[in-house]
Structure formats: C-alpha cells, structure tokens
Amino acid sequence: MREAGLAYALVLPSLVVFGAFIFYPFVRNFYLGFFRTPPFPGLPKKGVGLTQYREVLTSHDFLNSVKVTVLFAVYTVPTGIAAGLGLAVLAHQKLRGIGIYRTIFSSTVATSVAVASVIFGTLLNPNVGLLPWLGLQTNPSILQNPSWALLAVAITTIWQNLGLSFILMSSGLQAIPDELLEAAQIDGAGAWSRFRNVIVPLLSPTIFFAVVVGSIFAFQSFGQIELLTQGGPTKHTNVLTYFIYTTLQQQQDDGKAAVLAIALFGITLLLTLVQMRLLERRVFYAR
Amino acid sequence: MTEAARGDVDVDGAGIAVSLREVTKTYDNGVMALGPIDLQVRKGELVSLLGPSGCGKSTALRIIAGLEAPTSGTVRIGSRVVNDVEAKDRDVSMVFQTYALYPHMSVQRNIEFPLKSRGMPRDERATRVREAARGLGLEGLLDRKPAQLSGGQRQRVALARAIVRRPAAFLMDEPLSNLDAKLRVQTRAELIELHRRLAATVVYVTHDQVEAMTMGDRIAILDRGVLQQIGPPQAVYDEPANLFVAQFIGSPSMNTIGARVVADSEAVAVELPGARIMLPAPTGAAVARAGADDVVLGVRPEHVRIDGGQLPATVSVVESLGHERHVVCRLDDGTMVIVREAADASPARAGDAVGLSVPSEHLHVFDAGSGRRVAV
Numbered sequence: 001m002r003e004a005g006l007a008y009a010l011v012l013p014s015l016v017v018f019g020a021f022i023f024y025p026f027v028r029n030f031y032l033g034f035f036r037t038p039p040f041p042g043l044p045k046k047g048v049g050l051t052q053y054r055e056v057l058t059s060h061d062f063l064n065s066v067k068v069t070v071l072f073a074v075y076t077v078p079t080g081i082a083a084g085l086g087l088a089v090l091a092h093q094k095l096r097g098i099g100i101y102r103t104i105f106s107s108t109v110a111t112s113v114a115v116a117s118v119i120f121g122t123l124l125n126p127n128v129g130l131l132p133w134l135g136l137q138t139n140p141s142i143l144q145n146p147s148w149a150l151l152a153v154a155i156t157t158i159w160q161n162l163g164l165s166f167i168l169m170s171s172g173l174q175a176i177p178d179e180l181l182e183a184a185q186i187d188g189a190g191a192w193s194r195f196r197n198v199i200v201p202l203l204s205p206t207i208f209f210a211v212v213v214g215s216i217f218a219f220q221s222f223g224q225i226e227l228l229t230q231g232g233p234t235k236h237t238n239v240l241t242y243f244i245y246t247t248l249q250q251q252q253d254d255g256k257a258a259v260l261a262i263a264l265f266g267i268t269l270l271l272t273l274v275q276m277r278l279l280e281r282r283v284f285y286a287r
Numbered sequence: 288m289t290e291a292a293r294g295d296v297d298v299d300g301a302g303i304a305v306s307l308r309e310v311t312k313t314y315d316n317g318v319m320a321l322g323p324i325d326l327q328v329r330k331g332e333l334v335s336l337l338g339p340s341g342c343g344k345s346t347a348l349r350i351i352a353g354l355e356a357p358t359s360g361t362v363r364i365g366s367r368v369v370n371d372v373e374a375k376d377r378d379v380s381m382v383f384q385t386y387a388l389y390p391h392m393s394v395q396r397n398i399e400f401p402l403k404s405r406g407m408p409r410d411e412r413a414t415r416v417r418e419a420a421r422g423l424g425l426e427g428l429l430d431r432k433p434a435q436l437s438g439g440q441r442q443r444v445a446l447a448r449a450i451v452r453r454p455a456a457f458l459m460d461e462p463l464s465n466l467d468a469k470l471r472v473q474t475r476a477e478l479i480e481l482h483r484r485l486a487a488t489v490v491y492v493t494h495d496q497v498e499a500m501t502m503g504d505r506i507a508i509l510d511r512g513v514l515q516q517i518g519p520p521q522a523v524y525d526e527p528a529n530l531f532v533a534q535f536i537g538s539p540s541m542n543t544i545g546a547r548v549v550a551d552s553e554a555v556a557v558e559l560p561g562a563r564i565m566l567p568a569p570t571g572a573a574v575a576r577a578g579a580d581d582v583v584l585g586v587r588p589e590h591v592r593i594d595g596g597q598l599p600a601t602v603s604v605v606e607s608l609g610h611e612r613h614v615v616c617r618l619d620d621g622t623m624v625i626v627r628e629a630a631d632a633s634p635a636r637a638g639d640a641v642g643l644s645v646p647s648e649h650l651h652v653f654d655a656g657s658g659r660r661v662a663v
Contacts, residue, residue: 096315182354183387185374187448188404197400201391284391 032258041252056259064235065243065260066267068150072239073218075154076161081210083158084165085203089195091166092173102170109163113223116160121228124152146236149229153237156224161217165210172206173199204283212275219268240264303363304330304488305351305456310360312346312512320346321512323360328456333482333489334517335503337496339535343512344492348458351490353377364455375404378455382462386445388433394420394444395429401452419451422481439470446481456488463498475501496536500524508532526651530658533585533651539613541585542624545655548580557582561599561619567647573663574652582661585651588613588627593635596644600624602635616641 035045036052056062087105091098108116123130126141142148176199184194200207222241225231231238231246238246240260248257311322321343328334336344349355350362353374362369369377380401388397398419402412420426423443433441442462449457462478463471479502482489493499499506500520507517508531516528527533527541534540546557555571556563566574574582593614600616607630614626614635624643635641652661 177385177387179383179385179387180389182352182374183381183383184389184400184404185354186352186377186379186381187401188375188452189400190375190404193404198389201389204391 029258029261032255033262035255037253037255045255052255053259053262056256057263061235061238061243062260062263065238065240066263068235068237069219069239069267071150072154072157072221072237073215075151076157076218076221077211077214079154080158080161080165080214081169081207083162084210085169085207087162087166088169088173089199091170105166106163106170108160109167111160111163113160114227116156117224117227120152120156120159140233143229144233146233149233150237153224153228156228157218157221160224161214165214168206168210169203172203176202201284205285208275208279208283211279212272215271215275216268219264219271240267302330303327304332304365305490306361306363307347307351307357308361308363310347310350310357310362312343312350312355313358319512321350321357324509324512324514326507326514326517328488328490330488331486332504333479333487333491333502335491335493335499335506336509337493337499337503337506337535338509338515340494341511342509344494344509345460346512347509348381348460348490348492351456352379352381352458379458380449380452380454381458381460382445382449384461384464386433386441386465388441388444388448390433393430393432394425394436397433397444398425398447398451401448405452415451416447419447422450422484423447438466439474442466442474446478450481450485450487453485456490459489459491461493462491464493464495478502496538500536508535510535526660527585528660530583530585530653533653533660537587539588539625539627541587541651542591543653544584544586544618544622544624546582546584548574548582550575557584559584559598559618560622562597564597566652567650569663570647570650570652570661573661577654577661579654579656579661581655583653583655583658585653586624586645586649588625590645590649591624591626592644592646593626593628593641594644595642598643598645600641600643602637602639602641604637605635616643 033053034047034049036048038045091102091105111119121143122128124138124142126132126138131138131142138145142152180198180202181194184198189197219239220241221239222245225237225239225242226245229237231242241264244257244260244264247253247260305326305328307324307326309323309325311324312320314320324343324347326334326347336347338344346355350357351364353369353372357370364377364379389400392400395416398416399412402415407415416429417426420429423446425440425443425447428436428440428444433444436444442465445462449459463474466474475498481487482502491499491502493502503520505518506520506523508515508523510531516523516532523532524536527536530543534543544559546559549556549558549563550571554565554568555574556565565571593616598618600618602614603617604615606613606615609630611630612628612632612634614628616624616626618624626643653659654661
C-alpha cells in the first residue's frame with residue numbers, strides 16, 4: 001500500500017503537466033466543437049450539440065482539405081523514404097571519401113522548414129529563380145499553378161526531410177551485419193537480389209517506423225504551406241493544419257476549428273492503426 | 288621462399304581445386320596483410336589455414352571467396368582465373384564464424400537461397416534442400432527461424448546452406464569457434480565425416496591447432512601474412528620448418544633452449560645452461576655446414592626424460608591432468624622446460640633437483656638468427 005502511494009506521488013508531477021497541457025486542452029477541444037461561434041465578437045456562443053460536427057465534416061472545404069492532405073502524404077512519404085533508402089545504400093560503401101557524401105546527403109537535417117521553403121520559393125520564382133535562368137517561362141508561376149502547386153510543396157518537403165530519412169535508413173543499414181551481405185554475395189545473389197532479399201526485410205522495422213512517423217509528420221505539415229502557397233491557389237494546397245489555422249486565425253471561428261482539429265486527430269489515429277495492422281505483419285523484428 | 292614453405296603440389300593445375308599464386312594484399316593504409324603467398328589445394332583435400340589472429344588467414348580465405356581483391360597475384364578456382372570474377376559467380380560456398388544465417392528466413396529458405404539465386408527450378412530445389420537437411424539432421428527444423436535454433440543447429444544450417452549447391456570448394460572461417468567445447472569436438476568429427484562423404488574440397492581457417500591437426504589433410508601455417516610451412520599435420524609436427532611453427536604446433540608447446548655451438552676437430556657440441564652436450568654426428572655436421580654460432584635447441588615435452596641425464600634442472604611445478612602430468616622444470620639460467628610424463632611415472636616433487644635427457648633423434652635445431660630449422 002505504502003509503495004503504491006509513493007508510486008502515485010512520483011507520477012504526480014508529470015501527470016499534472018500532461019493534464020494541464022495535453023489532456024485538458026484535448027477534452028476541451030471536443031467541448032468547444034459543440035458551440036457555434038457568433039458572427040460578431042461579443043455575442044454569446046450558441047450550443048448546437050453535434051450539428052456543427054456534422055456540418056463541418058460533410059462540408060466541401062473539409063473534404064477537399066482531406067483530399068489535399070492525403071495526396072500530400074502520398075507524394076511525400078513513400079518517395080522520401082525511397083530516396084533516403086537509395087542514398088543510404090549508395091553511401092553504405094567502404095570507399096575513400098564516402099564521408100563527404102554522407103555529410104552532403106544528411107545535410108538537410110540541419111535546415112529548418114523555413115530555410116527549405118525560402119530556397120524552393122526562390123528557385124521556383126518566375127522572375128528571379130532558377131527557371132528564368134534556364135530560360136523557362138512559368139505563367140502562372142509554379143506555386144500559383146493549380147496543377148503544380150501541391151507537387152512543388154511536396155518536393156520541398158521531400159528535400160527537407162531527405163537528411164532525416166537518409167540518417168534513419170543509414171543507421172538501419174549499419175545494424176545489418178556485413179557478413180549477411182557477404183553470405184548473400186557468395187550464395188550467388190546480385191546487388192538487386194541482396195537489396196530485395198536481405199536489406200529490405202532486415203530494414204523493415206526502420207522502414208515501418210519511417211512510414212508511420214512520416215505519415216504523421218505529413219498530416220501535420222504547416223510551415224512550407226504557409227511560406228510557399230498559403231493554401232492556394234484556390235485551396236489546392238489547403239492541407240488540414242493550414243485549414244485549421246486559417247479558420248481560427250482569420251475567421252476567428254474556434255468552434256469550427258475545434259471540430260477540424262478533432263477530425264485531424266481522428267484521421268491520424270485511424271491511419272496509424274491501419275498501418276500497424278497492415279504493415280506490421282510484414283515486418284521482421286530480429287530477436 | 289624455402290621449398291617447405293611453398294604450397295606447390297601440381298604445377299599444371301590438373302586436380303587443383305583452388306590455387307593462389309604470388310598473392311599479396313596491402314590495405315589502403317599501407318599495411319601488408321598477406322603475402323606473397325602460394326597455396327594450392329587439391330580436389331577433395333581439406334587444407335587448414337592456421338595461425339594466430341591477424342596472421343592473414345582470414346584475408347586469404349576472403350580473397351579466395353572474392354570478398355576481397357588481392358593487391359597482386361593470381362587466384363584460380365579449378366583451372367579458371369577468378370581475379371575479375373565476382374564472389375557470386377565463383378563456384379564456392381562459405382561457412383562463417385557467426386554462421387551469417389538470414390534471420391528473417393526459415394531454415395528451409397536459408398538452405399534454399401543459394402539455389403534460388405542461381406535460378407534452379409522449384410522441384411529440383413526442394414529435392415536438394417531435403418537431401419541436405421537429411422544429411423545434417425535438420426528435417427524437423429525446416430520451418431523454424433534461426434533465432435529459434437541452438438548454436439549447434441544454426442551451425443548445421445550454415446553447413447547445409449554451404450553443401451546444398453555442391454560447389455567446387457568450401458571455405459570455412461572458424462566455423463566451430465562459437466560452439467561450446469563439447470559440441471566443438473563432436474562437430475569436428477562430423478565435419479571430417481562430411482568432408483569424406485562428399486569428397487569435398489575444403490579450405491578451413493582456424494586459430495586452433497588441435498582443429499587444424501585433426502581435420503587437415505595438410506595444414507598451412509601463417510604468421511604475419513607469410514606462409515611459414517605447409518604439409519601433412521604429422522610432418523609439420525615432426526619437422527617444423529622454423530621456430531614459429533615449432534612453438535605454434537603442439538600443446539604444451541615445444542621447449543626451446545638457447546645454445547652456443549662449440550666445434551672441435553672431432554665433433555660439434557653445444558653449450559647449454561649448466562651443461563655441454565655433444566650433438567649426434569649428422570646433426571653436428573648440419574650445424575657445422577650451416578655455420579651458425581648460436582642455435583636454439585627444440586624438444587617436445589613428451590621427448591624430455593627425467594632420468595638423471597646431463598642437463599641439470601629444478602622442478603618448479605607439477606601439473607597433473609589425470610591421464611598425464613606436466614612437470615615444469617627450470618634450467619640453471621631460468622629457461623623453462625616442460626616435461627610430459629605418463630600418469631603412472633613416479634612423480635617428481637616441486638623443488639627436486641633432477642637431470643634431464645633428450646634422445647638425439649628428437650632434438651630439433653634452429654638457427655638462432657633466422658629461426659630456420661637446421662636440416663639434417
């Protein structure tokens with residue numbers, strides 16, 4: 001009994017911090033969604049129960065935002081992981097000077113989303129960037145072109161995350177004993193077969209981790225949208241986080257924003273559960 | 288290079304499974320790991336590469352496997368020069384010290400992998416895997432993952448994966464050193480049986496001289512990248528080419544005693560600590576021919592007798608192993624001489640002053656400067 005008391009006492013500080021900054025806001029968010037924000041500040045809020053949830057979650061803007069967010073994740077996550085893995089395999093050689101390449105490949109880990117956005121914003125700028133220098137006219141500019149804007153933001157994101165992806169995959173690769181790859185070589189496996197039959201299965205826990213965490217990151221991307229496209233053109237890059245942000249900051253509609261935030265949470269949770277169910281069966285954990 | 292150190296067997300290459308000619312390996316940092324080394328392994332022969340760690344034996348094996356490229360020299364598998372052939376296309380298989388089983392594959396798939404890599408049809412693969420598994424007693428374990436196997440079972444799977452392809456040569460890199468002592472002795476015998484049954488060519492790397500002696504048709508002893516001697520185990524034991532080999536092979540190792548050569552008109556004698564001993568005529572003649580002033584006398588522990596002989600010594604420790612005794616003696620200058628006695632000999636006691644003798648036919652003489660054997 002006394003031990004249990006001590007245990008609770010020791011847990012209490014972190015419980016207080018979590019409670020104040022995570023659990024309470026989380027529950028409060030649900031509650032906020034039950035109230036419609038008045039059209040003019042100062043008027044009383046109106047309790048509407050689940051009506052606001054229904055309206056927001058079936059609205060065209062919301063569904064568009066989900067579509068954009070999912071597309072953004074589809075563009076960025078698999079490509080980012082594949083590129084990181086490819087570079088990691090390339091750099092996993094005992095060659096002189098390979099450290100230079102490793103440094104280059106991992107360098108974007110030191111850039112912030114703001115730096116990445118400014119770099120790509122400049123590169124894609126129709127007047128001063130790389131494109132006019134190459135003699136390419138872009139009108140409307142790529143970041144304002146409905147067909148290209150999301151892709152451009154996705155490429156920026158892939159580039160910015162490449163360093164992290166590379167480091168993650170490299171550390172996974174280094175955990176594979178050289179002897180396994182040598183054994184495969186002697187067993188007659190060529191480079192592709194070694195990659196497919198030895199490297200990928202043994203990297204599967206790392207890849208699985210990267211897919212789950214990468215998807216969560218993708219669903220929560222904000223900075224590059226704000227800096228490059230502000231959700232435009234015509235909401236073509238209006239991902240959920242950006243949608244929540246504009247709803248709250250520009251429309252001052254905290255009720256609707258709360259519903260959107262709950263939706264983002266729900267989607268992320270669902271996605272993660274599905275990934276765990278589907279992917280984990282194919283992951284090999286060495287014991 | 289002396290004749291004894293050359294691995295020559297058959298210069299034409301007929302009947303040779305693996306051959307290294309003038310092979311060297313120098314690493315990027317300038318360290319010379321190997322050579323130049325000449326080694327020829329006959330078809331169906333088991334050659335042990337023996338030496339202390341860092342002697343280059345694993346490097347030699349990896350060069351044969353194609354996992355490392357030689358800096359110079361020629362590597363042949365059969366009659367084919369394979370310097371520029373990738374490891375996957377050399378017809379060899381390898382057993383690693385850590386077994387290097389694919390942890391995510393079942394035993395079945397592990398054994399099958401070399402066949403699958405070479406595009407063998409499924410039916411034939413299944414037959415071969417079954418055969419290999421039966422030969423090594425793995426039938427009941429085919430669906431298990433390596434993590435679910437004991438060390439000895441993993442070792443068998445590694446062997447099965449190596450034999451399933453029937454390669455031109457098996458390369459084994461300390462395959463027994465991760466097993467416990469009892470299992471090692473048992474597996475050693477099984478490996479010899481397997482080698483006989485398959486008439487397989489094996490290059491076997493080990494640092495354990497007992498393994499090398501018991502398993503090898505011939506043993507090749509390396510030190511610091513240089514081949515010291517190659518020959519049948521008994522020949523290497525009986526006539527070590529130099530001091531390194533003499534002391535590396537045999538346990539307890541050969542006793543060595545520094546001596547000065549004293550020649551007079553009639554015979555050649557040596558000054559030992561506390562005694563002067565006449566060398567038998569042929570040995571004396573050989574020493575005189577070699578012109579050495581200082582020699583090292585070598586004698587195996589089982590050939591020294593405590594019988595009141597000419598060489599005075601003091602018993603310092605008596606180690607009883609049950610079936611035999613090791614009597615550790617000190618000569619006047621402190622040189623250690625170990626005598627191996629049968630357990631039923633009357634025991635010496637620590638502190639006893641004794642006289643040692645050595646039958647002349649068991650006396651080895653080495654040049655103190657070069658360490659080479661003075662051949663009679």
